[in-house]
Amino acid sequence: MTVREATMLRMANCRRINQALVGVLAAALLSTPLTASADPEPQDPDYTPVTFDLPAPSGRYDLGTTELHLVDQDRADSTAPSGKRELMVSVWYPAAGIGGNGPVAKYMPPKTAAYVGRQWSEAFWLPGTVLDFANTDTHAQVGVPVRSGKHPVVLFSPGYPFSRFLNTQQAEDLASRGYIVVTMDHTGETPVQFPDGRFVPGHNPDEPPTAELIHDVVDTRTADARFVLNQLEQVDAGRNPDAEQRELPRGLRNGLDLRRTGMFGYSLGGYTAANTMLQDRRVQAGANLDGTLSDSKDDKLVGEVARKGLKRPFLLFGSDTSQRLDPKAPYYDASWAAFWKSQQGWKLNLQLKGSEHFAFCDFRFVFDQLFHHVYGEDELIPIAVGKLVGKGDEGQAVTAQRDYLAAFFDQFLRGRPQSLLRKESGKFPAVGFVR
16 A cells, blocks of 8 residues: 555545544443454554553652452352452552652553453544553552552542543542542443453443433442442451452551542443432542433433432533533533532532533543544544544643542542632633533
């Protein structure tokens, strides 16, 4: 193939991407209609794999990370070797100082990376090897000691049916500001790789999930979150809940301040965060990044937490194309309107103007880097990226999410009042306060 022929092929593919994006986005709010095998094979040697640059954390602390394999003896799961519910979580934390004591953590373990990479490569007509999440570096080192002192704890639940790693930049940023962030996979729904190499793929329905399925998934996720809190209490008590009894980072036991626990989630993870707060008072403050609080937006099956509200602080942070409160407005969401009316605790509804749903996960920067890697400086790339994640400056969008999320948890877990939460800020003109 000549250089000209290769260039024309890539231009044609980019136009096909642009045409396909509307269909991809339509199903993205609760599900992704993509298919993938657990161990994809390379399809096209002409494309070189691309690793990604994660935005640098904005806090002052170095980062450490570790993972835990947790087994819930109180919940049966016939598909697991143990016969019990098994989970994998990542713990991101402020480190006591890097100093080359541990390897740099990769973005995803190999089998999860291959599975997720194949999904999105197929969506964009690219070879399965072009998305190299397995060799992408994070900013954290594995297993290094935890910075001394007590640190507030924040749980994270991902979108449906996304991996826990697809919001790594937000977890890293909070950890760099002094939080211990625990990100959860929900086995059987989100893809997960276990320490013995066993891989469990996630849901990949050809059609969007039913309301009944979403209801069951949120119940399962909520039970997962409460179980993870129980296991963190075990760590705080000096025990090691890891199924393989792998060594915990030095200082983790003494670093958890579970009296100051928050939770946030992206998409269905935001619904999970709210529902967990409804059932478990250990979570003192929560945030929802662009997730409906309903089992079905079409049927307006508003969730219990939206009908009842909460008595503790909760932040709503939505995109430009969803979760509006006014019934006459485009993208009206009855669940957000119901929650806004019933919420008894502190509340704030933010809108990231010009954004799409994927703007609230790592795809905000991954898609741009991917398309530029494959297609160079093609003029259609900004259009394609805009349809996926929205318009506007990428750095501003990432910084705004980080600063508002940190301000929220600083105010309600650390007791530090934040002016950023009182009125719209000139620093972030793309963030509006929705009344």
